Amino acid sequence: MTTMTRSSITGLYHPKPSRTSLGSPSPSLSLLDHQNSEMKTSAVRRLLYADQSGEMNSLSCVDLSKTSSSTLEQSVVQAQLKRTISCNEVMEASMKRLRAETQNTIDDLRDKNETLERSLHEAKIKISDLEHSLEKLKQSTITSNDTVTPLSIYEQQINTLQNDKLELKLQLQNSENLHSKEVTQLEQTINELKHKLTDVENQLKLNQLEQDKLQNINKETMNQSNKKTKEIEELQKRVIELELIVSTRHQTNVINQSLVDDVRRIHDLRYENEQLKKDIELLKLKCNERVLHDEELRTLRKQVDSGQGYRAVIAKQEAEITKLREQLANENKLDFI
Numbered sequence: 048m049t050t051m052t053r054s055s056i057t058g059l060y061h062p063k064p065s066r067t068s069l070g071s072p073s074p075s076l077s078l079l080d081h082q083n084s085e086m087k088t089s090a091v092r093r094l095l096y097a098d099q100s101g102e103m104n105s106l107s108c109v110d111l112s113k114t115s116s117s118t119l120e121q122s123v124v125q126a127q128l129k130r131t132i133s134c135n136e137v138m139e140a141s142m143k144r145l146r147a148e149t150q151n152t153i154d155d156l157r158d159k160n161e162t163l164e165r166s167l168h169e170a171k172i173k174i175s176d177l178e179h180s181l182e183k184l185k186q187s188t189i190t191s192n193d194t195v196t197p198l199s200i201y202e203q204q205i206n207t208l209q210n211d212k213l214e215l216k217l218q219l220q221n222s223e224n225l226h227s228k229e230v231t232q233l234e235q236t237i238n239e240l241k242h243k244l245t246d247v248e249n250q251l252k253l254n255q256l257e258q259d260k261l262q263n264i265n266k267e268t269m270n271q272s273n274k275k276t277k278e279i280e281e282l283q284k285r286v287i288e289l290e291l292i293v294s295t296r297h298q299t300n301v302i303n304q305s306l307v308d309d310v311r312r313i314h315d316l317r318y319e320n321e322q323l324k325k326d327i328e329l330l331k332l333k334c335n336e337r338v339l340h341d342e343e344l345r346t347l348r349k350q351v352d353s354g355q356g357y358r359a360v361i362a363k364q365e366a367e368i369t370k371l372r373e374q375l376a377n378e379n380k381l382d383f384i
Contacts, residue, residue, distance in 0.1 A: 127331065163229075173211075240347065247347060257333075285309050
């Protein structure tokens, strides 16, 4: 009659094998090649039989299966790729929006400036025409021999022309005030961009320091990962030696505790190795984010340079407006005389 024994690993009951059947081969997953299901080893089956017979109670909490790291690495790379693409899209959208807003503001200011210049030119022409007409009327009132037309009519026309001249001067003054407001607004925009550029440059310096630290940590992590990998390979070799020893010593009831500790250490090192790989991926993501910040800084610098060029154009326009004011002042003096 076949005797039954309970496994301390699975909790199931198995028929207790005889001593002569312990060395028989049986299908099992390989410890070294998890993906090749055709390569089997009989050592794990012998360990299972030894556990069923009560000879390996100390190995009840040890799992000798090797997890495949290629799938995990592929998933980490895919996650990193998706995150990088999304960050890149967000940064490109922000840069396009900022560039469009700045360009629209500059275009609006240019249009307003051109409108004001045309208004100033038209006002100047009207003033000169009115002054010329006024001079003609004055001369005509002095040299005219027409006794039918009363002098009051010419005086009314002169007053009307003077009122028109005052209105045009007011319009010119309003245009100059509006132009000065637009210039002030543009200067404020340029100053704000300069402050933003300074803040971004300071942030870039801090990010550069953090990036250097992350690179050092990344190097240390890679070294630790390589070291852990070598230790895992050495421990795997010892596991193979353990399987060979168990196959030749199937009648021995005592298992060396140091070998069990080595197996446990394999699993601990595997877990630590996976954690180190995840840390490396996170460090790479942070480095990519620093590169995106550098590109944004270059864009802001170009915008500030274009704003300074437009400021020089505004300075020329202000000089022209000053000349116009001086001419108007001289003309007013002449009118007063």
